[in-house]
Amino acid sequence: MTPKIAALFPGQGSHAVGMGADLAAAFPVAEAVYAEAEAALPGLRALIETGPLEDLTLTANQQPALVAASVAAYRAWQQKTGLTPMVAAGHSLGEYSALVAAGVLTLGDALRLTRQRGTLMQQAVAPGDGAMSAIMGDPAVVAEVCGGIDGVQTANFNAPTQTVISGTAEAVATASAELKLRGLKAIPLKVSAPFHCALMTPAAVGLSPDLQATAYGPFTFPVVANVTAELNDDPQRVPELLERQITGAVRWVETITALAGMGVDTFIEFGPGKVLSGLVGRIVPGARTIGMGTAADVNAFEL
Structure with missing residues (x-):
């Protein structure tokens, strides 16, 4: 029986220098993701592959870098298996990766939006405030x-x-x-800014015109929005949900609980790290979680 898969995409803090390089070497679709990332944001690929880590960690770099790494892992897995998840969710920044996977955002638009999002979030509050x-x-x-x-x-x-x-x-x-x-x-927490609170209002206001000007395609599968913890399959709602997300709370417990309630039996985390897999295990004890961040992960995948 085909598993009911939820695709999960990580947010800031899961990055690492070299993330996804083996995927790009092994899978043409992953290589294409990194090539497109470099075309959209020149210099990003070198930063992902060789660092330095302190530059990759900067919010304006880390956000699009994680989108690229997560989408590369997702597309490699999909090419290898031919499977499509029934639903997706992303933690904060990861919601952009989820929307790319669902076909709503183009990769290029997601990269440009997250570069702008990270820049505005960093500028919204003075360091130390x-x-x-x-x-x-x-x-x-x-x-x-x-x-x-x-x-x-x-x-x-x-x-x-x-x-x-x-x-x-x-x-x-x-x-x-x-x-x-x-x-x-x-x-x-060692963070560069106070995310997901009212102090991020200037960032939300600043990103709004870009969100409104972006084209959104139809959903291949629904995505759970961070700020509502509810399924969304309406492209017209995406700009408002992404704008609210900047100042609103990430309702991850409700998100995973809702996915389990839908009958999801396999949670696959696409991208570097295993942060979300750990959280899923705490929210739904005994849940089947799979990390999909390397070429070895993709090649070892079994239903």
Whole structure:
């Protein structure tokens, strides 16, 4: 019986120098992705293949680089297997990769949009003015505490007991201290900006004209939107959902729960790293997860 596959695409933090190079060497469709990435954003391919890591890590570079690596893995897998997922989802930036896989965004448009998205997000807040922290514990307590402190909000619902908060450095520190008093654990994150909070409003406003001007094709399969945790198969809704995503929370727990409720029995993470596979395992214990980030992964894939 054909598995019910959800294609998952990672966000920032999963990058690595050299990611996807073996895929490009082994699969012509993956090579074509990297060639198109270089044509759209000259210099990006060299940065992906040889670094340096500190330059690849810059938000404006990391975002399109991860789109390229994730789409290369997806297209290599699809060419090798002939399979198509029933649905897709991406974590934050990964939503752009999911939309490329679904045929809604062209690769070139996704690369250009994420380069602009990363640039605007980096410019929205001065270095040191914002912060993010991962909170381990009851998300209801996190929401309650953040609701009582100006300048901080929940940014990522990553797992049942892992919620990321984001906002001004002062507000995040205040909320983290209060959460620790309530018995939760707070871990400051090394990030270049406070993503998925109101401080990103200038980035959302700045990207809006580009999102509105982009052409969106029909969905081959639906994509779960980050900000709603609901299926979308309407191209006309994509610009608004992607704009809201910049300041809104990534509702990953609800997303994976919804996919499991649809009958998905296989979650495949396309791109470098295994972050999403780990989160899926915490949200749906016992779920079948497969990492698809290298040529060996693609060649070893079995139903």
